[in-house]
Amino acid sequence: MPIYLKFGGRFMILVVAMVLTALAVNLFIECNIGSDTLTVLLDGLHKSTGMSVGLTSFFVNMVLLAAGLLLNRKSIGFSSMIYSFFVGPFINWIHPFIAHMELSDLSLFIKIVIVILANFCYSITYVLLMKFGNGMYAIDAVLRYTESKFGLRYDIGRIGVDAIFLSTGFFFGGIVGIGTVIAFALTGPGTLLLEKILFIPLQKKSRNKITP
Numbered sequence: 001m002p003i004y005l006k007f008g009g010r011f012m013i014l015v016v017a018m019v020l021t022a023l024a025v026n027l028f029i030e031c032n033i034g035s036d037t038l039t040v041l042l043d044g045l046h047k048s049t050g051m052s053v054g055l056t057s058f059f060v061n062m063v064l065l066a067a068g069l070l071l072n073r074k075s076i077g078f079s080s081m082i083y084s085f086f087v088g089p090f091i092n093w094i095h096p097f098i099a100h101m102e103l104s105d106l107s108l109f110i111k112i113v114i115v116i117l118a119n120f121c122y123s124i125t126y127v128l129l130m131k132f133g134n135g136m137y138a139i140d141a142v143l144r145y146t147e148s149k150f151g152l153r154y155d156i157g158r159i160g161v162d163a164i165f166l167s168t169g170f171f172f173g174g175i176v177g178i179g180t181v182i183a184f185a186l187t188g189p190g191t192l193l194l195e196k197i198l199f200i201p202l203q204k205k206s207r208n209k210i211t212p
Contacts, residue, residue: 013132014079020121020128022054022090026098027118029053031111034177036122036187037165044174054092061088061138068138072145077135084138115179116186123190130195 028035029043038060045056061084068076103114129137136144143157170176 010079010132010134011082013128014082017125017128017133018083018087018090019094020125021087022094023098024118024121024125025053025057025091026095027103027114027121028179028183029175030098030101030103031106031114031118031179032104032175033108033111033115034175034179034181034183035115035118036180036183037162037169040169040174040176040180041165041172042169042174044169044172047173052092053095054088054090056088057091058085058088061085064138064142068136068141072136072141075136075141075144076138077133079129079133080135080138080141083129083133112178112182115182119183119186119190120194122183122187123194126187126191127195 025035025039025042028039029046034040035043042053042056042060045051045060046053049056051059065076065080065084068080103111106114135141139161140154143154143161146152146157147154166176166180
C-alpha cells in the first residue's frame with residue numbers, strides 16, 4: 001500500500017476517534033448525572049473558569065503532552081500530538097448540536113442510556129487509537145514511564161490519576177454521580193469487548209489466509 005494512502009487512512013481513523021471523544025464528553029456533561037474522571041475535571045474547570053469545555057480540554061492535554069514529551073518522548077507519536085491539539089476544538093464544534101437537545105430535561109432512565117452510549121463512544125476511541133494510532137495517549141506515556149522508572153504498576157498509577165482528576169474536578173464544581181459509576185464499570189470491560197468483537201475475527205481470518 002502506498003505510504004500516502006496508509007497515512008491518509010490513519011488520519012481518517014484519528015479524526016473518527018476525536019469525533020467520538022468529543023461526542024462522549026458532550027453527552028456526559030449535558031446529561032448532568034456524572035461522567036468519567038477526565039470529563040469531571042474538564043467540567044469542573046469549565047464551570048470555575050468560564051472557559052469552554054473544549055478550551056479546558058486543550059490546556060489539560062497540553063500539560064499532559066508536555067509531561068509525556070519530557071518523561072517518555074519515544075512513546076509520543078503522530079497520533080498523540082494530533083489528538084492532544086485538536087480534540088478540544090472538536091469538543092467545541094460538537095457542543096452546540098448536543099446542547100440544543102436539552103438532555104438534562106430527559107428522564108433519569110434515558111440519561112443512563114445516553115451515558116452508556118457515551119461510554120461506548122469512548123471504548124471505540126480507545127480501541128481505534130490502540131490499533132491504528134502512532135504513539136500513546138500522553139497519560140499512558142507518563143504512566144509507562146513511572147512503571148519502568150519506579151516500578152509503579154500501570155493499573156495502580158491509572159487509579160491514582162483517576163483519583164486526582166475526579167477529586168480536582170469535583171472540587172471545582174464538576175458533577176459526580178451515577179454516570180461516574182457507570183463510566184468506572186463499563187469503560188474498561190467495554191473496550192476489551194469491542195477489541196475482541198472488531199479485531200480478533202479479522203486477525204484469525206488473516207492468519208487463515210497465510211496458512212498454506
